[in-house]
Amino acid sequence: DTLVEWCVNRGYGGLENLSAIPGAAGAAPVQNIGAYGTEVKDVIEKVMAVSVTDGRIKEFSARDCRFGYRDSVFKNEEKGKWLITEVWFRLTTRPVFELGYSGLKDEAERLGGVTLRNIRQAVINIRGRKLPDPASTGNAGSFFKNPVLTNEAAELIRNKYPGVTLYPDPSGGVKVSAGWLIEQCGWKGRRIGDSGVWEKQALVLVNYGRATGREILELSEMISKSVYEKFGITLGREVEIVE
Structure with a gap:
């Protein structure tokens, strides 16, 4: 978030929708982090990395990174092989704002209008209302x-569940809200011991105190099982599991 703040304060657009995401800039390409209609791949020019085995330096173009939805080459065939040292961003002083996320434009308007600073603050406000503070409640976002569905599968679920949250995916398919699926299975706000599902956002699993990593993982597996049993849809994890 320090990088996003620095850019916004200097009038450089492109990263403002990624405000308030914790972590280091060097980790952003690995996950192809995204929020509120923006993915970091949209503004990455190249990535510089050092081999962990022989110390050689390699430049990865945006194409070389093979970015996908919360995915990149660094999570697949190049996983564990490189230490990212630089990320080059392609920003602009004439940004075209991404305002497709529900409520984002209205929040910016309430702050005085659609500007870089107001969009950043709008994102911070929305995140603050929906997501737990990792400083006080353990979570991994x-x-x-x-899940990305075929158009045919999306139409079937829309017919059966008219309230389902669907939106187009760049791949040509249709994304279905994992949070909506989880909520429909009754998990939102549910707690098992010290592990639980955040009461304001069903996508976020939280540690209320002394839950172990295994307990969080077991909770995630129970959630995935119930979603599959109800909808026939498999949930993929966004987080990386470290054994």
């Missing part, structure tokens, strides 16, 4: 990816 969104635990699950939004």
